[in-house]
Amino acid sequence: MAASTNNPSEPGYDRSEPDLSAVVAERRGLINLAYRLLGSLAEAEDAVQETYTRWYAMSRQQQEAIASPGAWLTTVAGRVCLDVLGSARVRRERYVGAWIPEPLPDRTEWLSGRAGGAEGRPADPADQVTLDESVNMAFLVVLESMTPAERVAFILHDVFRYPFTEVAEIVGRTPAACRQLASSARRRVRTGGAGGAGGAAETARTTATARTPGARQAGLVRDLKEAWESKDVEALVGLLDPDALMTADGGGMVGTVLRPVEGGRNIAQYLIHIADKAPGLTLVERTVNGRPGLVAQHNGTPATVAAFDIGGGRITRIWAVRNPEKLRAWTEAR
Structure with a gap:
């Protein structure tokens, strides 16, 4: 899958230690995916944690039977986020006032040593989110108008460049249905009413790193x-x-x-x-x-x-x- 950083054919892949060679290395990509899917850093972190919990709940034999741990993790994370989006719509209907996606700072503005640090703490999720056009606020607000399935299909395909065959496995629908979901999502982006969101969708096709604002x-x-x-x-x-x-x-x-x-x-x-x-x-x-x-x-x-x-x-x-x-x-x- 597109978000996987390791696979069994790559140098350094150790089948005996999939948790070290492939699983831990996927965290950054999973956080990036989950934040774009959920619009909440806290919910993204929880979704990724749940994904890892499911991985470590398997026996070593079950883990070793998985050809691509990165692909497995991405599939599970996508499904977890899809479930979270469904329940989030209900919670946000009861939210006091308007619900706005969680804002993120530029990670270069974080204090040195924030990620990891002397205490051995894991890097903070906010420090792992790549700030490209697919996370600007106008774009995220338009994403909130989509159905959960539309949002997942659109982000996976148009932003992370997953083929619809793999999107279908995550969303639980046919590739043709996922193609329709992504098409519907693009129409929402074009008519979403948030200035600049259409341009963001185009730019989001590349995952550029954080850039200097115009x-x-x-x-x-x-x-x-x-x-x-x-x-x-x-x-x-x-x-x-x-x-x-x-x-x-x-x-x-x-x-x-x-x-x-x-x-x-x-x-x-x-x-x-x-x-x-x-x-x-x-x-x-x-x-x-x-x-x-x-x-x-x-x-x-x-x-x-x-x-x-x-x-x-x-x-x-x-x-x-x-x-x-x-x-x-x-x-x-x-």
């Missing part, structure tokens, strides 16, 4: 930061698209607006309102899911992570994540 988008985010800090309403209005939309996710755990704020001027006034209520707010420019973003800090602790989408030279979408359970990768990386 200067234009970084400049717009910096200008918004400065206008916000100076409480300049008109400057904010000039940076925001007239039809811009701001969505916040507090998960019912912290105070935030429960409905999206519509319109550039309304968003500008809301941002000023936030600044007035939180005089100690500090804004820091950070990379959020591979693109320029902002982190609002209180006393040095990240309280809000904001991702942006750009269209026509203005900011069209703002996703503000405040749910502390989704900010673990940011608070632990300080």
Whole structure:
């Protein structure tokens, strides 16, 4: 399978120790797959852990009978994620306010020694997610509109380049049915309403490593930061698209607006309102899911992570994540 890093024909493959030579090495790829499938780092980590639990529950004889441990792990991880997506749809219907995918920092911003460290801890999952266009927030939000089967078929085929014969084995449908699922998912991406998501789908066909954000988008985010800090309403209005939309996710755990704020001027006034209520707010420019973003800090602790989408030279979408359970990768990386 495409995500497998080892197979029995490769040099160094030790049939007597499949857990060392092939299984452990798959963790990074599994985390990358699971995060894109679930939009949640915590759920991705749990799904991968469940996958490994099933592997180690087998006897050594059963493990050695598997020709490609990497392919087996990917299949199981895909099925686990498919089940999680089904139950997640029910949970998110009861979620307080809007549900936004969990934001990720650029792994180069993590403290040195974070991955592994002197204590022998495993690398943090956030440090293992490759930040390409398939994890930008606009793209992940569109993925949330798909059915679980559509999302799995689309991500496996269009992003990770699995053939439909292998996708079918994971999804439990025929290759032809999986082809239809992926086609339906592409239509959702094209008409998903999140600016830039269509381009993300095309770029996602290659799994490029984390890149330097475009200067234009970084400049717009910096200008918004400065206008916000100076409480300049008109400057904010000039940076925001007239039809811009701001969505916040507090998960019912912290105070935030429960409905999206519509319109550039309304968003500008809301941002000023936030600044007035939180005089100690500090804004820091950070990379959020591979693109320029902002982190609002209180006393040095990240309280809000904001991702942006750009269209026509203005900011069209703002996703503000405040749910502390989704900010673990940011608070632990300080």
